[in-house]
Amino acid sequence: MAKIKIDGNQVFLYPMPMVLVGAVVGGKVNFMTAAWVCRVNAKPPMFSIALGAHHTNKGIEENKEFSINVPDVSMVEKTDYCGLVSGRKNDKSGLFDVFYGELKKAPLIAECPVSIACTVYTAVKLPLDTLYIGEPKEVFTEERFLTEKKLDIKKIRPFTLTMPDNNYWSVGTLIGKAWNIGKGLKK
Amino acid sequence: MAKIKIDGNQVFLYPMPMVLVGAVVGGKVNFMTAAWVCRVNAKPPMFSIALGAHHTNKGIEENKEFSINVPDVSMVEKTDYCGLVSGRKNDKSGLFDVFYGELKKAPLIAECPVSIACTVYTAVKLPLDTLYIGEPKEVFTEERFLTEKKLDIKKIRPFTLTMPDNNYWSVGTLIGKAWNIGKGLKK
Numbered sequence: 001m002a003k004i005k006i007d008g009n010q011v012f013l014y015p016m017p018m019v020l021v022g023a024v025v026g027g028k029v030n031f032m033t034a035a036w037v038c039r040v041n042a043k044p045p046m047f048s049i050a051l052g053a054h055h056t057n058k059g060i061e062e063n064k065e066f067s068i069n070v071p072d073v074s075m076v077e078k079t080d081y082c083g084l085v086s087g088r089k090n091d092k093s094g095l096f097d098v099f100y101g102e103l104k105k106a107p108l109i110a111e112c113p114v115s116i117a118c119t120v121y122t123a124v125k126l127p128l129d130t131l132y133i134g135e136p137k138e139v140f141t142e143e144r145f146l147t148e149k150k151l152d153i154k155k156i157r158p159f160t161l162t163m164p165d166n167n168y169w170s171v172g173t174l175i176g177k178a179w180n181i182g183k184g185l186k187k
Numbered sequence: 188m189a190k191i192k193i194d195g196n197q198v199f200l201y202p203m204p205m206v207l208v209g210a211v212v213g214g215k216v217n218f219m220t221a222a223w224v225c226r227v228n229a230k231p232p233m234f235s236i237a238l239g240a241h242h243t244n245k246g247i248e249e250n251k252e253f254s255i256n257v258p259d260v261s262m263v264e265k266t267d268y269c270g271l272v273s274g275r276k277n278d279k280s281g282l283f284d285v286f287y288g289e290l291k292k293a294p295l296i297a298e299c300p301v302s303i304a305c306t307v308y309t310a311v312k313l314p315l316d317t318l319y320i321g322e323p324k325e326v327f328t329e330e331r332f333l334t335e336k337k338l339d340i341k342k343i344r345p346f347t348l349t350m351p352d353n354n355y356w357s358v359g360t361l362i363g364k365a366w367n368i369g370k371g372l373k374k
């Protein structure tokens with residue numbers, strides 16, 4: 001072991017799940033890419049999204065609603081495009097087939113295997129980013145993405161991001177069962 | 188499209204990065220597995236970890252320090268074991284080679300390709316979990332995990348978790364460059 005120190009600015013988690021965050025900003029549907037997203041509470045379920053000063057924030061703060069949509073690998077170009085251009089200058093409302101559940105300011109993407117309509121539970125101001133914590137009110141999927149009534153990652157085919165190399169990755173192979181494979185180490 | 192609704196309790200993000208969170212609890216080194224972890228601020232870098240009522244929390248709150256360690260696929264059994272047993276009853280201090288940077292209450296795992304020593308910036312109480320937001324003071328790796336001075340996921344070989352199926356997955360293949368592959372959609 002020869003440990004070296006590296007700059008924390010260059011350190012992320014490996015890898016990060018890619019999503020499309022939907023909001024209605026100034027009356028217009030908008031989507032942005034995000035990877036700093038996380039489940040943060042068990043019951044009720046809650047998700048956090050950390051956003052810099054994006055166009056999307058205005059819609060989330062105005063409506064207290066947003067969506068998290070999980071794209072599949074076939075959507076990598078469109079997903080990337082949503083991170084390349086801002087809704088301030090570019091109309092992204094026609095990129096996807098949009099549908100709604102009960103929350104009319106949380107636009108959902110039909111092409112995405114999983115779509116989560118959230119209300120804002122709280123927002124935590126950090127030095128640069130805002131951490132929006134959302135509570136899912138409705139989650140939409142399709143039968144074809146389930147195995148034994150559970151979402152099946154091999155059917156969803158999500159993808160992930162690494163930074164600062166800025167690469168997208170598919171999910172690899174199954175390497176073990178969680179809360180199980182380590183049982184042999186119990187004394 | 189035939190969308191169906193599913194219970195939000197059964198919805199996570201796909202997939203989630205696995206880490207080992209280190210703390211000193213009651214004077215003893217402890218490690219727990221976590222996957223609800225996320226980068227949450229750009230500058231300065233910050234990470235969040237969402238923890239239920241774990242033994243680890245006591246150490247984090249007492250010392251205002253913790254570590255995030257990224258295990259590789261060869262460590263899947265030990266990582267899983269750290270999620271199977273609690274430091275309340277089981278001594279996990281000898282499982283790994285431990286080292287320290289400046290923060291003496293943030294134990295780091297030598298076997299992990301990346302180890303992040305954090306101070307607590309803030310803690311957000313959610314209905315069930317606590318979201319600890321940490322600021323990395325030092326990040327340790329080894330030369331062999333870098334390519335052109337950046338952490339290289341193919342060398343780190345991290346793994347991910349999906350719930351509620353509770354499976355660990357390796358990282359798959361490169362499917363595109365981020366902030367690039369969608370450029371063709373620009374008008």
